[in-house]
Amino acid sequence: MCLSIPAEVITLKDDTALVSVNGLEVNVSTLLLDNLKTGDYVLIHSGFAIEIIDSEEAEKTLSVIRHMRISK
Amino acid sequence: MGRFDAYHSKVLCDHLCEQIHRLAKRPLRLMEVCGGHTMAIRKHGIPSLLPDIISLLSGPGCPVCVTSPSFIDQAIYLAGQSNMIICTYGDLLRVKGSNGSLEMARTEGKNVRVIFSALEALEMARREPEKMIIFLGIGFETTAPATAAVIIQAKKHAIRNFFVLSAHKLMAPAMEAIVSNDIPINGYICPGHVSAITGTSIYKKIVEDFRIGCVVSGFEPLDLLQTIFMLVRQAETDRPALDIQYSRVVKPWGNQKAIALMEEAFETVDDWWRGLGILNASGLKPKASYHEFDAAEVFQIPANNISDPEGCICGEILKGLQLPVDCRLFGKSCTPENPEGACMVSSEGSCQTYYHYEHRR
Incomplete structure (x- = not known):
């Protein structure tokens, strides 16, 4: 039920953002988020953008995994 | 997906699994409390990638x-x-x-x-x-x-x-209830999107008072494996902590x-x-x-108290005390097409995910 999907913000107007989910464009509410910008990746849950996805953090997590080494 | 495809990388999943196998020495019971995690764990076959001593349980995370x-x-x-x-x-x-x-x-x-x-x-x-x-x-x-x-x-x-x-x-009161009831859990795979809203302070009591590790996890295979790695490391070093694996979305302050x-x-x-x-x-x-x-x-709405269908053990399953396959209704009178208990109704219920991804293997 808490399933959320990533989407890219295309345009913003009042309390609504037009976002692209894998090329499919839908309007979502931005009532739960401030400071959204065009080009941001957001998580969409039941018609609302609930959080911005931080691309730098996404890369950092992968880098941590790549460099992980446990000796036996 | 697209932009976050790397979180499905087989090379990195293999690498993480190898690290988990090297690290895990003692039996651990890790519980997730999010229907999204229940589905992702079964769909990606995560339990089959782990050492036998690590058990993954589904808690009360499907509303x-x-x-x-x-x-x-x-x-x-x-x-x-x-x-x-x-x-x-x-x-x-x-x-x-x-x-x-x-x-x-x-x-x-x-x-x-x-x-x-x-x-x-x-x-x-x-x-x-x-x-x-x-x-x-x-x-x-x-x-x-x-x-x-x-x-x-x-x-x-x-x-x-x-x-x-x-x-x-x-979410947190139910997670606290599980550990207060002495249900043996060694770590919580904490819900990613609940935490995106709440931040991590809601888990503080579980870590500090109950000494159970809490790691907030994303939903891709790499997310789940890294979270399990973090919980195994906490348990092996006996240092339960509050951590965020899903840092691309979750901030401590929510x-x-x-x-x-x-x-x-x-x-x-x-x-x-x-x-x-x-x-x-x-x-x-x-x-x-x-x-x-x-x-x-x-509105004046009449109140009534009713119980689950006879024989249904959804309540025990939601506490991680029994598995869907332990229920005598499972796969017989209770199926996704004709569900008896609530855990078989929802696509993210333990019973339905078990039915789709484990039962038929």
């Missing part, structure tokens, strides 16, 4: 599964009143109350409409002012802010024919705007959970200042 059957009865009662329209997320449609489901009520001609967003219910109220629109608010902190935002909008725009029947619940909206519109109430009973301050209902939008306050 549909823990909600009282009497909530369904109340919704069906309201759907039968003249001029009322029930708006619900699809997840709730097939859950049975004492006398059928909302889906059955709809086939009998009662006014039940499936929506994808709480805003659609508000829009319906604007469009059909002669009808009373009842939105069924269900879900944890991921979903509750949207309901709060809509209640606040309804007040702002003086929409008098919009109401919420709330079964919203808070989504402050969403939290503020929830605090504006809701107050906590004691609430009933399948398997756990009544937990203090574990549910949300509209505050007194928003009572005119609270269906439970405005």
Whole structure:
């Protein structure tokens, strides 16, 4: 039920953002988020953008995994 | 997906699995409390990649599964009143109350409409002012802010024919109840999207008072494997901690705007959970200042207490004490096509995910 999907913000107007989910464009509410910008990746849950996805953090997590080494 | 494909990388998954196998020395029971995690773990076959000594359990993280059957009865009662329209997320449609489901009520001609967003219910109220629109608010902190935002909008725009029947619940009280009941758990895979809203402070008590590690996890295979690695490392070094694996989405302080909206519109109430009973301050209902939008306050709804179908062990499964395959109804009289218990109804219920991804292997 808490399933959320990533989407890219295309345009913003009042309390609504037009976002692209894998090329499919839908309007979502931005009532739960401030400071959204065009080009941001957001998580969409039941018609609302609930959080911005931080691309730098996404890369950092992968880098941590790549460099992980446990000796036996 | 696309942009985040790397989180499915087989090379990196193999690498993480190797590290987990090297690190894990003692038996561990790790519990997730999010329907999204239940599905992702089974869908990606994560248990089969882990050492046999690590068990993954599903806790009370599917809102549909823990909600009282009497909530369904109340919704069906309201759907039968003249001029009322029930708006619900699809997840709730097939859950049975004492006398059928909302889906059955709809086939009998009662006014039940499936929506994808709480805003659609508000829009319906604007469009059909002669009808009373009842939105069924269900879900944890991921979903509750949207309901709060809509209640606040309804007040702002003086929409008098919009109401919420709330079964919203808070995640942490149930997680605390599990560990207070001495159910053996060595670590929590914490829900990513609940935490995106709440931040991590809700898990502090579990880590500090109960000494159970809590790692907030994303939903891709690499996310889950890294989270399991972090929990194994905590357990092996006997240092339970509060950590965020899903840092691309979750901040320690959460989504402050969403939290503020929830605090504006809701107050906590004691609430009933399948398997756990009544937990203090574990549910949300509209505050007194928003009572005119609270269906439970405005309408006289008959109350009744009903129990689960005979033989159903959903309650024990939701506590991680038994597995779906331990239930004598599982796969026989209880299937996704004809579910008896709530955990088989929802696509993210333990029983339905087990049925799809484990039972047929």
